[in-house]
Amino acid sequence: MNQQRPDNAAADSLLSEHGGMRRFSLSPSPSLDAFRAICSQKATSEQYPLAACIKDNVPIYSLAPFSSTTSDQRSALQDEWYRVLLHGPGVFVTQGLYPDTELIDRVNRVFYVIIQKEKQAATTHGDHFAGAGKNDRIWNSFSKHGLEDPASFLRYYSNPYIGLISSAWLGPGYRVTAQVNNVKPGAMAQVCHRDYHLGFMSAERCSEFPRAMQVASQCLTLQGAVAHVDVPLEIGPTRLLPFSQTFSAGYMTYRLPEFNDFFIENYVALPLEKGDGLFFNPALFHAAGMNQSGDINRLANLLQISSAFGKPMESIDxxxxxxxxxxxxxxxxxxxxxxxxxxxxxxxxxxxxxxxxxxxxxxxxxxxxxxxxxxxxxxxxxxxxxxxxxxxxxxxxxxxxxxx
Ligand SMILES: [Fe+2]
Incomplete structure (x- = not known):
């Protein structure tokens, strides 16, 4: 059960080390061998006993109706999810996060109305990976959904599992934001990356953040995705590299060709069903897959949940x-x-x-x-x-x- 972890344990080792450099250096570049050792770990059902199964190193949870769970069971789930996200595979699936697929269908209709309105207004900008016009992207789908159809918005965001999962990683006071991504047939795969915060800036800007801040930043956000259609492998579910979030230099290295090659050779991807959730540490190496279907749109609502701590103590104008x-x-x-x-x-x-x-x-x-x-x-x-x-x-x- 207690596997020996290679030299990762990013937060633990980095915050306790003495005499280290303040910033990551790419010259020489961080060790691909160390990254390989980290990503060669195996997640087991003994480590994550509440998971229904572990598939390709990703724990999969079959969610019981929330009202039927006790507070002890919820607490145990939160403990396990925390371990998954921090030192474990960094990602888990929640099957049946939205068991009411009629609700998802209704929300999909709302999303398409918003997409059509925005196309007519032509004031918005596209998917930052695919480029404007190729896929559909609704920035701030959270607010737009709430204004377009309050009834389904209330039902969707009153899902108590969203709160349980968010607070497992972020504690209380978190803030939910969301973006819709509709990936069309023929759309290419994303390049491998990490997410917000440091994944949303240039490599040069990222390098200015000290090493401990780079590691700590992963604790400020939780990434989630709700499948709004069935997502078989052919339409390109998110490619994931389990355990990669624990590589402390990862925000600096995900752009390097040898790390990208390693990702391409070793990623896993899991099919999802409509209403399933996928949650991951923002430092996990990942990329949306290629939509190889002829006629199926891959529609997902991407949840980005932020820590209460990303704010100053006073307002300055x-x-x-x-x-x-x-x-x-x-x-x-x-x-x-x-x-x-x-x-x-x-x-x-x-x-x-x-x-x-x-x-x-x-x-x-x-x-x-x-x-x-x-x-x-x-x-x-x-x-x-x-x-x-x-x-x-x-x-x-x-x-x-x-x-x-
Ligand atoms: Fe991403």
Missing amino acids: ARPLVEGCWEVLQRVYKENGFSDEVRAFVAAVAEGYPFPTNLDRNPPRADDMAPVSEQDVILKCLLTSESKNGVLEALDRYRRATQL
């Missing part, structure tokens, strides 16, 4: 501070350009992280996946010598764009 300081800041900038002092001030006064945002109006940029931040707006206004009114208008425009 940059606008009045920029208004008060703009002339002085412009003068310093004109004298010294983008000096360390100017950058430090902008970093202190404005929001440097572009999330949460409205991804329809502030979409991921092709070059580094991350949308524009408030700091980007201010730096650009310095560069273009905007007046005080100009920078304030730019900030107002940005805020309108990033909100609902």
Whole structure:
């Protein structure tokens, strides 16, 4: 039962080590052999006794009606899911997460209405992997669903298993967001990647985050997907690499060709049925598969559930501070350009992280996946010598764009 873990145990070893480097280095690149050893582990039903079975290293849970479970049973499930996500395979399936497939069908109709409306409005942006127009993507399907059809929204998001699973990984106070992905026949597979936060920025930007922060970031989010159609292997269920989330350098290495090759040779993919759920640690190497069917859309609602801890203690409004300081800041900038002092001030006064945002109006940029931040707006206004009114208008425009 107690398998010897190779040199992974990312959070444990990294946070207790002394004298290590602050940042990951790709030169030399982290060890593929160590990654291989991590991914060669085997999950067993002795380790995860509440799972109905383990298939291709992925524990599969057959969910009983929530009301029939005791608080002890729920607590035991949470303990097991936590172990799966932290040091185990990093991913599990929940069969029958939505046993009422009539509800899923109704929600699908809502999603298609939203997709059609957005196509007619043509103001939105597509799948950041497939490119606009190839697949259908509903950014913030959570809010759009709630506004389009409150009755089915309430039924869908009152599923108590969503709360049980979310709090198993994130504790209380989590925030649910969701995006719909409709992958059409013939759509190519995604490239292997990790997810939000560090998976939503360029490799260069990612490398600026210290190693412990890279490991810790996986504890700030839980990824989920609800199958809204049956997903046989031919329509490309998500490709998964169990245990890969425990490789501490993984946010730096998933783009490297040798790691991508290893993923292609070793991933697993499991068929799902309509209403099943798939939950995984955002640091798991994964990629949506290719839709090889001739006529079946692969429709899924992607849940992204965030920790309560991703927030500061006080609210800071940059606008009045920029208004008060703009002339002085412009003068310093004109004298010294983008000096360390100017950058430090902008970093202190404005929001440097572009999330949460409205991804329809502030979409991921092709070059580094991350949308524009408030700091980007201010730096650009310095560069273009905007007046005080100009920078304030730019900030107002940005805020309108990033909100609902
Ligand atoms: Fe992903």
